[in-house]
Amino acid sequence: MSIPTLPEITAQTITTKRLTTRVLFSGPEDGIPVLFLHGNTSSATWWEETMVALPAGFRGIAPDQRGYGDADPEAKIDATKGMQDLSYDAFTLMDALDIQKFHVVGNSLGGMVVWHMLTFQPWRILTATQVSPGSPFGYGATKDIAGNPTNDDFAGSGGGLSNPELIKRLAETDMTTDSPFSPRAALRTIIVKPGSILDREDELVLSMCATHLGEQDIPGDSTQSAHWPHVAPGVWGGTNATSPKYNLEIAAKLTATDPKPPILWVRGSHDLLVSDTAASDPGFLGQAGLMPGWPGAEVFPPQPMLGQTRAALEAYAKNGGSYEEVVIPDAGHVPYLEKPAEFNAVFHQRIQS
Numbered sequence: 001m002s003i004p005t006l007p008e009i010t011a012q013t014i015t016t017k018r019l020t021t022r023v024l025f026s027g028p029e030d031g032i033p034v035l036f037l038h039g040n041t042s043s044a045t046w047w048e049e050t051m052v053a054l055p056a057g058f059r060g061i062a063p064d065q066r067g068y069g070d071a072d073p074e075a076k077i078d079a080t081k082g083m084q085d086l087s088y089d090a091f092t093l094m095d096a097l098d099i100q101k102f103h104v105v106g107n108s109l110g111g112m113v114v115w116h117m118l119t120f121q122p123w124r125i126l127t128a129t130q131v132s133p134g135s136p137f138g139y140g141a142t143k144d145i146a147g148n149p150t151n152d153d154f155a156g157s158g159g160g161l162s163n164p165e166l167i168k169r170l171a172e173t174d175m176t177t178d179s180p181f182s183p184r185a186a187l188r189t190i191i192v193k194p195g196s197i198l199d200r201e202d203e204l205v206l207s208m209c210a211t212h213l214g215e216q217d218i219p220g221d222s223t224q225s226a227h228w229p230h231v232a233p234g235v236w237g238g239t240n241a242t243s244p245k246y247n248l249e250i251a252a253k254l255t256a257t258d259p260k261p262p263i264l265w266v267r268g269s270h271d272l273l274v275s276d277t278a279a280s281d282p283g284f285l286g287q288a289g290l291m292p293g294w295p296g297a298e299v300f301p302p303q304p305m306l307g308q309t310r311a312a313l314e315a316y317a318k319n320g321g322s323y324e325e326v327v328i329p330d331a332g333h334v335p336y337l338e339k340p341a342e343f344n345a346v347f348h349q350r351i352q353s
Helices: 044-052 085-094 107-120 162-173 183-191 202-211 252-258 282-287 307-316 340-351
Strands: 009-013 018-027 030-035 058-063 104-109 125-131 222-224 231-233 263-268 323-328
Touching: 009 044, 018 044, 018 104, 030 085, 030 107, 044 058, 044 104, 044 222, 044 340, 058 085, 085 107, 104 202, 107 125, 125 282, 125 340, 162 183, 202 307, 222 263, 222 282, 263 307, 307 323, 323 340
Parallel strands: 030 058, 030 104, 104 125, 125 263, 263 323
Antiparallel strands: 009 018, 018 058, 222 231
């Protein structure tokens, strides 16, 4: 799918040892590299405005990750490895570009990739900026800030809980707001703070519709479970890869990693996707009466996503690292697009320091 880019953005198709994909570039070729990793159901398109706003002397690099956009559709995500496929793809891209050290920025699922990158080759990362990242423990089916699972098969996480109407409308490249579950409606009501309309909304919706779909992509496969809500993660695709079943060890690895690049954690005050009351978390939906059969807060409470991230970062800091948490008012899940001036102020200060 061809998605128009900003005039200051250059798009190239690059083949590495692992993946052929579209990569967007901004700034001088010899500039200080900044790698941008997009979230689920999106693509590199979502980073264009942030890339062209980089300070002078910086080089923006944003790939379509495996399973999204113009990445090779034959390249699948092995969910049983958590974020390993996407993390290795990112490092291998930088190898292909002959870049050894770089700043990295991740949003949502892309932030979960950054957690893995920090545990794998931290010496290559100058700084890490995490924008509304998924919890280091994974998304769904954990009940406390220590990341303890709600059940032994991690039911309540993974691709089986994806909204089938949204998947159907993604497949149809639905650009309307005829349904509350169309991509554009989801963007306006769940991804950004409700009431916000982003610039280049058409390009963002087209990017959502370029998500690779199927049992090995999005939503991925799933398994039945005796535990509420009776759907457990499968083994393929990006959404399954976010399950704590495949990510629980990352928080501990973060604490132990050496060296420890400085981390900037930025989130919107009205984030509805990654929060302690996330709109797609079965624990929160059950508590709100929107998913039948909820077994109660003692069995399946809302996942404390923010508390988990903060606890992991506190442990990171106590063991020699550093982090800063910044909350941008009146923004949702993508504050870099909703409040670009506020985001860029803290982001630019971090990478320039």
